[in-house]
Amino acid sequence: MSVVIVGGGLMGLSAAFHLRRADPQVAVTVLERDRVGAAASGASAAGVRVMGRDPAERALALESLRRWPELDRELDGDTRYRRDGGLRVAVDDAAWTAAPRWVDEQRADGVPVEVVDAREMRKLAPGLGPQCLGGVFCGIDGQAEAMPTVSAFATAARRLGARIEEGARVRGVVVERGRVAGVERSDGTRIACDVAIVAAGAWSATLLAYHGVSLPLETRALQMLLTKPAEKTLAPVLGCFDRKLSLKQLADGSFLIGGGWPALITDDAKNEWEILDASVRASRTIAATVYPATAAVALARSWAGLEAFTADDVPALGPVSGIAGLLVAAGFSGHGFALSPAIGDILARLALGLDAHDALWHRLCPDRFLEETR
Ligand SMILES: Cc1cc2nc3c(=O)[nH]c(=O)nc-3n(C[C@H](O)[C@H](O)[C@H](O)COP(=O)(O)OP(=O)(O)OC[C@H]3O[C@@H](n4cnc5c(N)ncnc54)[C@H](O)[C@@H]3O)c2cc1C
Incomplete structure (x- = not known):
């Protein structure tokens, strides 16, 4: 065969x-x-x-x-996977009020998410911005490279x-x-x-x-930003309700910032794109709101990837x-x-x-x- x-x-x-x-x-x-x-x-x-x-x-x-915790062993490789949880924060009252229902609906399907109040949230991620009211934590989420x-x-x-x-x-x-x-x-x-x-x-x-x-399928270009290294402070992957944000700190201390901000597709067939200044600014603003330490570090690199959406x-x-x-x-x-x-x-x-x-x-x-x- x-x-x-x-x-x-x-x-x-x-x-x-x-x-x-x-x-x-x-x-x-x-x-x-x-x-x-x-x-x-x-x-x-x-x-x-x-x-x-x-x-x-x-x-x-x-x-x-x-599968992920055993994947490096299965592949005999190094995906740089680590499981430090995922934390999605609320930066406004509407999102914070809706969090318990969001959690209940997922828990019914066996997803281990929990509401964490401001104190617990800051224990999981010291350094969150003052606008963060509380969040939802998932202990089995994580990141690789x-x-x-x-x-x-x-x-x-x-x-x-x-x-x-x-x-x-x-x-x-x-x-x-x-x-x-x-x-x-x-x-x-x-x-x-x-x-x-x-x-x-x-x-x-x-x-x-x-x-x-x-x-x-609709093709969209999604933008990523990588900062220069900073002091290591952040363990979980951060997200934000109703805002485009995914924020991680990598092993060398650099912050990786994404969340679905668009880049411009310049040639779909050739997989070519251009970074949009407006997306860079908006992405950095929400990252800085949720995790102010990101504002102090310069960008090292930006790129995009073409992804198919249904x-x-x-x-x-x-x-x-x-x-x-x-x-x-x-x-x-x-x-x-x-x-x-x-x-x-x-x-x-x-x-x-x-x-x-x-x-x-x-x-x-x-x-x-x-x-x-x-
Ligand atoms: C910026 C960005 C951030 C993302 N963040 C996350 C995240 O945090 N978590 C998550 O779960 N997912 C994330 N995703 C989504 C995830 O990366 C993709 O869903 C996944 O990688 C898709 O893999 P794929 O193999 O289907 O596609 P691709 O990686 O696009 O691979 C398709 C391959 O097919 C090749 N190809 C195309 N046409 C032909 C042809 N005619 N002949 C031969 N080869 C061809 C292409 O060159 C390409 O290498 C992100 C995506 C992007 C772009």
Whole structure:
């Protein structure tokens, strides 16, 4: 049996790793048009959270978070994962009043979140700004680092015998008599396969459109800011109700600031973007409100990543009906990084015809979007 994966982001690499680990007899090839991690995965803020997720992907996130503490050992790599919790703060009365209901709704699905008052909150994160009224804490949330995680998955997949071709752009999946027969590179060469997995991030819809399959994805560029190192003071990942913020302090003391601020897409096809000054200013303002120490440090670097969003903000994961052997994993809507261990496992199981733990992902099935025009 052979499987070809289009896209060397985290989802494709995780699928390759899980496939070879589950069955060393299966030939696995990853085709990446650039280099691994060149798009969303390498640009990611790498937050590993279950707090605040849509109910449709909570079980999947819980399963993934169960895997993260052991992931370095599984991969024999270093994702720089650490579990110091996630704290989402309220900076206005409306958010603070709504926090208990937000918590109850998630706890009903087994997400271990709790309301923390101003005193407890400041014990978890001394140095929070005076505007922070209280928050919600999730002790199993945490953080990793983007490129180290990409490298750890790629190295582990290669070690187990997956072939990863970089600089290999795919033109389309070859479908014969209603089933996948192979994948065609843009230089016209083909690889025969039984199963093709489209995990091409923001470019997945274009590949599927080749077969008249319409997966409505909207591409957005998300901005990240990295400061110079500062004194180490912050352990949990900080977020903020009703404001765009994700704030972490990395091992060297630098602050990584994101949360969904937009950059400008200058060339979608070429994965090119420009940082917007207005987003930088707004991002730094909310970071400084929540954690004033960030205001005192200069920026070291800024970048963006192109990410595919679905209309309901949860991914499309699973088989494409009408084309046997075609699987898709796309539309992670700004929060796929944390899910990568579970996504790779599910894709591998689906490809191999094993029990794919349907309860974890049935609400994410691409059929909810696909209009078959074939
Ligand atoms: C700035 C930013 C911050 C984020 N922060 C978080 C966070 O804190 N927590 C979280 O959980 N998630 C976060 N996310 C989301 C997460 O990073 C993504 O959901 C995840 O990385 C998506 O992985 P992927 O493999 O699906 O896509 P990608 O990483 O985009 O990979 C797709 C790959 O396919 C390749 N490709 C495309 N077309 C072709 C083709 N025709 N032929 C061959 N290869 C092709 C691309 O070059 C690319 O490498 C963030 C995303 C961004 C952009």
